[in-house]
Amino acid sequence: MREFLEHLDKKGDLVTVGKPVSTKWEIAAYIRKSSDTGGPCFVFDDVVGHPGWRATGAMYATPGRVLDALDVPIEQVTRHYLEAIQNPIPWEVVDGGPVKDVVVTGDDVDLATVPVVTHSEKDGPFITAGVQVARDPDTGVHGLGMHRMEVFGRDRLGLWAPNERRIGRARLKRAERGERLEIAVVIGPDPCTVLGACARVPHDQEKYAIGGALLGGPLKLTRCETIDVLVPASAECVIEGYIEPGDTQTEAPFGEFPGCYGGRMQVPVMTVTAITHRRDPIFQTVLTGFPVTEDHLLNWVAMNAVVYSDAKRVSPGVIDVTVKGNYVYEAVVKMTKRHQSEPWNVMSAVLAGNAQAKYCVVVDEDVNIFDDREVNWAVNTRSQPATDVHIFPVMVGAPLDPSAPLVRQTSKMGTDATKPLGAEALRYEKVLVPGTDEVTW
Numbered sequence: 001m002r003e004f005l006e007h008l009d010k011k012g013d014l015v016t017v018g019k020p021v022s023t024k025w026e027i028a029a030y031i032r033k034s035s036d037t038g039g040p041c042f043v044f045d046d047v048v049g050h051p052g053w054r055a056t057g058a059m060y061a062t063p064g065r066v067l068d069a070l071d072v073p074i075e076q077v078t079r080h081y082l083e084a085i086q087n088p089i090p091w092e093v094v095d096g097g098p099v100k101d102v103v104v105t106g107d108d109v110d111l112a113t114v115p116v117v118t119h120s121e122k123d124g125p126f127i128t129a130g131v132q133v134a135r136d137p138d139t140g141v142h143g144l145g146m147h148r149m150e151v152f153g154r155d156r157l158g159l160w161a162p163n164e165r166r167i168g169r170a171r172l173k174r175a176e177r178g179e180r181l182e183i184a185v186v187i188g189p190d191p192c193t194v195l196g197a198c199a200r201v202p203h204d205q206e207k208y209a210i211g212g213a214l215l216g217g218p219l220k221l222t223r224c225e226t227i228d229v230l231v232p233a234s235a236e237c238v239i240e241g242y243i244e245p246g247d248t249q250t251e252a253p254f255g256e257f258p259g260c261y262g263g264r265m266q267v268p269v270m271t272v273t274a275i276t277h278r279r280d281p282i283f284q285t286v287l288t289g290f291p292v293t294e295d296h297l298l299n300w301v302a303m304n305a306v307v308y309s310d311a312k313r314v315s316p317g318v319i320d321v322t323v324k325g326n327y328v329y330e331a332v333v334k335m336t337k338r339h340q341s342e343p344w345n346v347m348s349a350v351l352a353g354n355a356q357a358k359y360c361v362v363v364d365e366d367v368n369i370f371d372d373r374e375v376n377w378a379v380n381t382r383s384q385p386a387t388d389v390h391i392f393p394v395m396v397g398a399p400l401d402p403s404a405p406l407v408r409q410t411s412k413m414g415t416d417a418t419k420p421l422g423a424e425a426l427r428y429e430k431v432l433v434p435g436t437d438e439v440t441w
Helices: 002-010 026-037 063-070 074-086 166-176 191-197 207-215 294-314 342-351 372-382
Strands: 014-017 041-044 054-057 102-105 131-135 142-145 149-153 156-158 181-187 220-223 230-232 237-250 253-255 261-263 266-277 282-284 318-324 330-335 359-363 389-396 409-417
Touching: 002 014, 002 041, 002 063, 026 041, 026 054, 063 074, 063 191, 063 294, 074 207, 074 294, 074 318, 131 166, 131 191, 142 166, 142 191, 142 207, 149 266, 156 237, 166 181, 166 237, 181 230, 191 207, 191 294, 294 318, 294 330, 294 342, 330 342, 342 359, 342 389, 342 409, 359 372, 372 409
Parallel strands: 014 041, 054 282, 330 359, 359 409
Antiparallel strands: 041 054, 102 266, 131 142, 131 181, 149 156, 156 266, 181 237, 220 230, 237 266, 253 261, 318 330, 389 409
16 A cells, blocks of 8 residues: 555655644545545544554545556556456465554554544544455355444444345354354555455455456465454554454444435444554545545446446447446446347346446447546437336345335436437537647647
8 A cells, every 4th residue: 555655646646734633524524625626645644642643545536546556547447357357366375564563452452542534424433444354154265345334432343244245244154153253354455455355256256366466466465363364464454353143233324425324223343352553554544425435436447347247248249338426326338239229238237237237328339438528428419218218117226325215126227328220320420620639738
């Protein structure tokens, strides 16, 4: 992570804040304003009440910084990510590492020493950039995920991880056997570990190996102090512990990715057994809430990969995809259409697929799907609401949609914004001005 921060600093894309800042709203306010204005990443050198700690935020608050982390141009980002999934690189286990500079265990553990941020107006203090790691009890595979965790006390952390996701499923399996789940929370690993943790892949595939493929070499992992879990040796901080069956507590509200509040549920509680960190640790936080924030952009590439796989399965003409809006509900697919109704197959596959998108727009190969103006232009000039829009009355949808009549059940909409086959070409041709790319001033 520090190498990435140095890279951003050299680019002029990082600002160091020297004045004292509070973990309650103030750090998040910097990130919110940066997200809204395409601003920089921040390192906060003076976090009130937390001597020895620094903090960082807005690390992934622009698409450009996500692309920097992966070292690819935007046109290659989805295929690069899919190649990493298909060609994983196993990790290496090392002794120790910078994350073991300071080891705190037993009665000395106190989460109040860690500068956990309160982000939104009605929130509690939540860890939002932590990568949770737990072994599947059946396969031994390291499950990685990124889920919110509220601080409940000196050694107690809430965890909202849905049961269909890896961490939630591992906890459920242990609970059904009356066993505790050992779990680690990694704060401030390298960006490839974070982006690999976001991958939507089968539960028996190791995400650490996807992170290694994104990095271009094996991740260096080290053993935890009090539990049987491997964690990145170069991380800023690791919180170790376990979840006992039946140990739950009610969350505070939490500003979620649709831009509305979630939380207020009974969630499993992690009992903390150790905190390890660097000598001069940097606490990383991620803002979620009203789109677009770094939380949305962290999921952007992984969701692209899911949409691409679903679309490509039904049509060889699919060229590229992207998600937008809150980076879950909206999908855009670029394709070369060979049959008049082919876009209907594509949108049906995407809306019924693993991405759980609510809206899907299909466009031609001459549309830049990363430019909202061009996508809107295609919808305005190449679709008719009466014939090119299809409503799916009830499907399984994405979580946290406050408009859904039942949890995760929603109507969906697909729009065919492609040119009709055999139509008069000039009617649909994009108007261009030659030489625009060559002029400067």
